[in-house]
Amino acid sequence: MLELPPVIGHRGAAAAAPENTLASIAKAHELGCRWVELDAKLSFDKIALLMHDERLERTTNGSGPVADHWAADLQRLDAGSWKGPGFAGERVPTLAEAIALMARLGMGANIEIKPCPGREIETGRAVALELRRRWPRGHGLLVSSFSSAALEAARAVAPELPRGFLVEAPPPDWPATVRRLGCVSFHPWYEDVEPETLATARELGIEVLVYTVNDARRAAELLEAGVASCITDVPERLLADIS
Numbered sequence: 001m002l003e004l005p006p007v008i009g010h011r012g013a014a015a016a017a018p019e020n021t022l023a024s025i026a027k028a029h030e031l032g033c034r035w036v037e038l039d040a041k042l043s044f045d046k047i048a049l050l051m052h053d054e055r056l057e058r059t060t061n062g063s064g065p066v067a068d069h070w071a072a073d074l075q076r077l078d079a080g081s082w083k084g085p086g087f088a089g090e091r092v093p094t095l096a097e098a099i100a101l102m103a104r105l106g107m108g109a110n111i112e113i114k115p116c117p118g119r120e121i122e123t124g125r126a127v128a129l130e131l132r133r134r135w136p137r138g139h140g141l142l143v144s145s146f147s148s149a150a151l152e153a154a155r156a157v158a159p160e161l162p163r164g165f166l167v168e169a170p171p172p173d174w175p176a177t178v179r180r181l182g183c184v185s186f187h188p189w190y191e192d193v194e195p196e197t198l199a200t201a202r203e204l205g206i207e208v209l210v211y212t213v214n215d216a217r218r219a220a221e222l223l224e225a226g227v228a229s230c231i232t233d234v235p236e237r238l239l240a241d242i243s
């Protein structure tokens, strides 16, 4: 049984530290998060790394598509300076490095499979295999994706990993997709969660996680209505409100 915390740090602790870095995971832990959400995609040589965007410009000092770069080159980039001089030299971590840190800190994670276009199947497969190989036993884990092809590929190689279906506004056929993919959770954008969404999820026996909720009062309402977890850039704000 999945034990989800009410508050999950988005991309680590995205407001306080450079997203999807080891510093961001450590910061989320320091702020009181038990779980973080992280985005994983593949380098050119198919190494799973933490990175949200398809391109390097916004969060690193590199340029061009992530999928065009070897992992060794991506790991040499500065992924911290854009957030502030105090984070200069922060690297793009491999998924393996992130797992090792979370294992040490005793954290759980929602790993979002975020494939570059056209790489849905290989990304789903590679991320799931890495998690199957390295994720510490007993730590909470949930794999999610907007891509049903990536989730299917993850299921094919690691059926034991709990899966979540990620959407913006829930499409009409979301319950069928959740059933087809054998998902244990549904992850819509928080403003598009209706009471019927929560009722349907209850009937399906699945959890609802919402993103990205940065308003403490709104988060409290959603949790009260039956949402299991709010994914947030500001976990300290939400945690202060619910404790």
Ligand code: G3P
Pocket: 010, 037, 039, 052, 112, 144, 166, 187, 211, 212, 231
């Ligand atoms: O997993 C929830 C959320 O992270 C999905 O959107 O674009 O922030 O990865 P995005």
Ligand code: MG
Pocket: 037, 038, 039, 112
């Ligand atoms: Mg994400």
